[in-house]
Amino acid sequence: MSAALVLRDVTIALGGHVLIDRLSLDIAPGEVVTVMGPSGSGKSSLLSFVCGTLDPAFRRAGAVAVGGEPIDRLPPHARRVGILFQDDLLFPHLSVGGNLAFGLAPEIRGRAARAARVEAALAEAELAGFADRDPASLSGGQRARVALMRTLLAQPRALLLDEPFSKLDTDLRERVRRFVFEHARQRRLPMLLVTHDPADAEAAGGRILSLALRG
Numbered sequence: 001m002s003a004a005l006v007l008r009d010v011t012i013a014l015g016g017h018v019l020i021d022r023l024s025l026d027i028a029p030g031e032v033v034t035v036m037g038p039s040g041s042g043k044s045s046l047l048s049f050v051c052g053t054l055d056p057a058f059r060r061a062g063a064v065a066v067g068g069e070p071i072d073r074l075p076p077h078a079r080r081v082g083i084l085f086q087d088d089l090l091f092p093h094l095s096v097g098g099n100l101a102f103g104l105a106p107e108i109r110g111r112a113a114r115a116a117r118v119e120a121a122l123a124e125a126e127l128a129g130f131a132d133r134d135p136a137s138l139s140g141g142q143r144a145r146v147a148l149m150r151t152l153l154a155q156p157r158a159l160l161l162d163e164p165f166s167k168l169d170t171d172l173r174e175r176v177r178r179f180v181f182e183h184a185r186q187r188r189l190p191m192l193l194v195t196h197d198p199a200d201a202e203a204a205g206g207r208i209l210s211l212a213l214r215g
Contacts, residue, residue: 002029003067003189004156005050010062012045012054023062025209027158027190031206032181034078034193037211039081042097043194046211047160051083052076066157066190082156082189084164084180088147090135096146097122097131103150121149124183140168146174148183159184161193164201177203 005027012020019042027033034044044184048054049065053076055180064072090099100118107112122128125145135143144164164180165173181204184191193204201208 001158003075003190004028005190006063006068007050009059010049010064010136011045011058012049013059013201014077016059020211020215026135027192028048029136029188029190030185032191032193033209034195034201034204034206035200035209035211036195036201041211043211044162047083047194048194050158051081051160052079061163074213080138080155080157081160082151082154082158083160083162084147084151085162085166086166088130090143090146090150091134094135095131096127096133096135097137099135099146100131100150103153105153105155117153121153125149127139127180129164141172143170145179148180152183159189159191161191161195163195163197166195166197173199182207 007025010020010023013020021101023046025033028195035046037043045054045058049060054060060138062072063070066080071081080171091102094102097118101114104117108117112113118131119128123129123179125148127142127145133144138146165177168176193200193205195201
């Protein structure tokens, strides 16, 4: 079921330095809002606040909700917010299929049901037959697709993107961007994208939120 991601009066500060001041934002199902700004303006801190991993050294205030349900007091694993980083973070000790199985939502039980979900995800990523492959044997684009499918198999209700395309070469970046946005929109996920690359923002479409250095 699709749901909006809503931020209300979000403030993030470190020491006496305010990074983000009373930010409110509504992201509709399937919409991408791109966050841009110089290093140190609070882009990644905002994502960490949403997914519940912001360092305790930061002072924070405000509320986050998905589908009208507050999540800002929940632990990260209970928020059902997926995130992709610059690095794909595939587990080197697991096969491709094992990486995908790790992401499966806990309500999917039984070996056959779980294996079927993994095979379906591989087919969707145009990687059918890759379940037993070592992640180290994959290309950069293949690894990026596996990382996205692992995130989607956890059935998130929102998706955060922390410069996930920045380490890809130009041609590959365009293909992976298209893959990520297409599959997330098919699932009607609200998306919050952090990037330094204007081409990412252009490909995402939608609104751009510009953060500035304060003080």
